[in-house]
Amino acid sequence: MPSKPASASASAESGKSTATERLSQVAGHVAGSQDTSPPESETRGKGRRRSKSSRTAGPPADYSDVLGNLQKLRTIAHTPDVNNRGYVRQKSEGKLWVRERLDQLLDKDSFREIGSASGFVEWRQTGPRDEEPVGFTPTNNLQGFGLLGGRKIILTADDYSIRAGHADGAISDKTVYTEKLAIALHLPIIKLTDGSSGGGSVTSIKKFGWSYVPGVPGFIEAINGLNMGIPNLAAVLGPAIGIGAARAVACHFSVMAGDIGSLFNAGPQVVELATFEEGLSLRDLGGPAIHCTNGTIDNLAANEAECFDQLRTVLSFLPDCGHSKLPPIIQSRDPISRTNEELRTIIPRKKTRMYDAKAIIRIVVDRGSWFEIGALWGRTAIVGLARLGGHPVGVISLNCEVNAGALDAGGAQKITRHLKLCDVMNLPVVQFVDVPGYAIGTVAEKQATMRWGVELAKAYLSTTVPLFNILTRRVYGVAGGVMVACRDPMMRVAWPSGEWGSLPLDGGIEVGHRWQLKQAEAEAEGKKQELYTRLEDEYRRLMNPIRTANAFGVEEIIDPAQTRRIAAEWTIHV
Incomplete structure (x- = not known):
C-alpha cells in the first residue's frame, strides 16, 4: 500500500490536535461551570492561550473562546485576593468576605448570580478580532437569586473590600435592576449593607471629568416595593454610609451586627471638618449603642451569624408580596385549646404593682414563636411577630415596667411603624392593652408626645388590618381610646383585672372633686383623707368590670386561662 504524503500526515495530525484542544476547552468550561475553583495558575486571569494555528483557523464553532473568557472573569470574582488592601482590611476588622456571607446566609449552593461578569476589565488583544482578560475588578455589589429557608429571594450584598462600596467601584444599574426585579417577580429582597452601597465619592469627579447633580438610583423602586408589601430586610454588617444607610433604614426590618456594625450620614473625617467633633470612631458616631436604641435600626445582633438568623426568622412570618399573597402558615404542634392557669394570677390585685407583659405574650402564642422587634427603643411599647395555631400575627403590647406603661413618643413611633408593617403584609394584629394614657x-412635652400620639392615631385609623384586643388591665384616655376603638365593629375581650375610663383614679379624683376636698381640708385635720378614701372606695365599686359588661360597654369578660384559645380561633378565622 502506498504511503501517505508527509504533508497530508502533518495536516491530519494538526487537525487532530485542534479537535483535541477544542474538546479540552469545552470540557474545561463544563467543569468550570460547576466548580469555580480552578488551578492556581488560572486564578488571576492568566489561562492558557489558543495556539497560533487554532487562532488563524477562525473562531471556534462552540463559542468556547467567549465561554472561556467568561469563566476566567467568574473565577477571579470568586477567588479573594489575599494581598488586596481592601480584603486585608475586611479580615482584620473581623468581617466575612462578601461571598462568605452568601454561603452562611443562604441555603447551601442556592445562590445564582446576576451580572456575574460585571466589573472593570483590562483586556489584551491576541489577534485582529480576539482578546482575553488579563485583569478584572468585579463591581462592589453582588446581586442574585437564592433560597432562604427553602424560599426564593433576591439578594444584594456590598463588597466593602472594593472601594468601600462607593459609586466609583459600582455599576448602579445592577442595584436598580434588582429592585425592579423584586417588584416584577413578587419576591422578597435581602440587603447586606457594608459601605455606601454605591454612594458617591469625590473621585468620581476625576474619573468622569465633570461633577454630577446627585440622585438616588434605585431608591424610588425600593419605596415602591415597600408599599407593595415586597419584604425588604436589611443587615448592617459594617459601616453603612449615606445612601447605603438610607437603603437599610428604609427596609421593613433592619438588624445591626453589634461587633462590627455602624451607620451614619457621613464618616468621622467629614464630621470633624463640619462640626469640629474630633477623634470619633465609627461606633462613637453611629454604632449600635446609638442606632439600636433610637429606632433607626430595629434590632441588635451579637454578630453576623445572629443577623442572618434574625433575617431568616422575620422572613418566615412574611408573604412574598403583601398585595398578592397571604403570610405562610405552618403546622403547629401547640394545641390552641391549651389552657394557661398562670394567667389568672399574673396581673397583681394591687393596682400599683407591675408585671411582665412579655411573659403574657410568650404564654399565649405558639410556644417558641415569639420574635420581638425593637426591644431596645420605644420601650414603653412592645411589638413583634408570633404565631397562633401556626398562623403568623403581629403583636402589640404596652410595657407597664417602663414609665408605668404610659405611652411616650418613642413607644408611639414604634407601634405606628409596626402597624404599617402588619398592614402591608396582611398580618392580623393581637393587642394586649394596659395603657394609663399618653x-x-x-x-x-419636649419629646412631642402628642404629635407622635396623633400620628399613631392616624396609623390606627388609616390601616385596615384586623385587630383583636385583649384588655388586660388599664384602658384610659386618648391613647386607650385610639388603641381599642379604631375598628367598627370592635373585636375585644377583657380580663377580670380590667379597668377603664377617661382618667385613672389617681389624679382623677383630685381633679373631679377639687372643691369638696379643699373644703374638707379646711374643716378639720384628716377630713380630706377621709373624704378621698370614701370617694375612692365608691369609684372602685362602680368600676367593677361586670357593670361595664352589663351595659355592653365591653363585649365579653373572659377567663384569662382561655385567652390562647379565643385569640387563636379569631386569628384562624380572619
Whole structure:
C-alpha cells in the first residue's frame, strides 16, 4: 500500500490536535461551570492561550473562546485576593468576605448570580478580532437569586473590600435592576449593607471629568416595593454610609451586627471638618449603642451569624408580596385549646404593682414563636411577630415596667411603624392593652408626645388590618381610646383585672372633686383623707368590670386561662 504524503500526515495530525484542544476547552468550561475553583495558575486571569494555528483557523464553532473568557472573569470574582488592601482590611476588622456571607446566609449552593461578569476589565488583544482578560475588578455589589429557608429571594450584598462600596467601584444599574426585579417577580429582597452601597465619592469627579447633580438610583423602586408589601430586610454588617444607610433604614426590618456594625450620614473625617467633633470612631458616631436604641435600626445582633438568623426568622412570618399573597402558615404542634392557669394570677390585685407583659405574650402564642422587634427603643411599647395555631400575627403590647406603661413618643413611633408593617403584609394584629394614657410631664412635652400620639392615631385609623384586643388591665384616655376603638365593629375581650375610663383614679379624683376636698381640708385635720378614701372606695365599686359588661360597654369578660384559645380561633378565622 502506498504511503501517505508527509504533508497530508502533518495536516491530519494538526487537525487532530485542534479537535483535541477544542474538546479540552469545552470540557474545561463544563467543569468550570460547576466548580469555580480552578488551578492556581488560572486564578488571576492568566489561562492558557489558543495556539497560533487554532487562532488563524477562525473562531471556534462552540463559542468556547467567549465561554472561556467568561469563566476566567467568574473565577477571579470568586477567588479573594489575599494581598488586596481592601480584603486585608475586611479580615482584620473581623468581617466575612462578601461571598462568605452568601454561603452562611443562604441555603447551601442556592445562590445564582446576576451580572456575574460585571466589573472593570483590562483586556489584551491576541489577534485582529480576539482578546482575553488579563485583569478584572468585579463591581462592589453582588446581586442574585437564592433560597432562604427553602424560599426564593433576591439578594444584594456590598463588597466593602472594593472601594468601600462607593459609586466609583459600582455599576448602579445592577442595584436598580434588582429592585425592579423584586417588584416584577413578587419576591422578597435581602440587603447586606457594608459601605455606601454605591454612594458617591469625590473621585468620581476625576474619573468622569465633570461633577454630577446627585440622585438616588434605585431608591424610588425600593419605596415602591415597600408599599407593595415586597419584604425588604436589611443587615448592617459594617459601616453603612449615606445612601447605603438610607437603603437599610428604609427596609421593613433592619438588624445591626453589634461587633462590627455602624451607620451614619457621613464618616468621622467629614464630621470633624463640619462640626469640629474630633477623634470619633465609627461606633462613637453611629454604632449600635446609638442606632439600636433610637429606632433607626430595629434590632441588635451579637454578630453576623445572629443577623442572618434574625433575617431568616422575620422572613418566615412574611408573604412574598403583601398585595398578592397571604403570610405562610405552618403546622403547629401547640394545641390552641391549651389552657394557661398562670394567667389568672399574673396581673397583681394591687393596682400599683407591675408585671411582665412579655411573659403574657410568650404564654399565649405558639410556644417558641415569639420574635420581638425593637426591644431596645420605644420601650414603653412592645411589638413583634408570633404565631397562633401556626398562623403568623403581629403583636402589640404596652410595657407597664417602663414609665408605668404610659405611652411616650418613642413607644408611639414604634407601634405606628409596626402597624404599617402588619398592614402591608396582611398580618392580623393581637393587642394586649394596659395603657394609663399618653406620657405626661415636661419630658413628654419636649419629646412631642402628642404629635407622635396623633400620628399613631392616624396609623390606627388609616390601616385596615384586623385587630383583636385583649384588655388586660388599664384602658384610659386618648391613647386607650385610639388603641381599642379604631375598628367598627370592635373585636375585644377583657380580663377580670380590667379597668377603664377617661382618667385613672389617681389624679382623677383630685381633679373631679377639687372643691369638696379643699373644703374638707379646711374643716378639720384628716377630713380630706377621709373624704378621698370614701370617694375612692365608691369609684372602685362602680368600676367593677361586670357593670361595664352589663351595659355592653365591653363585649365579653373572659377567663384569662382561655385567652390562647379565643385569640387563636379569631386569628384562624380572619
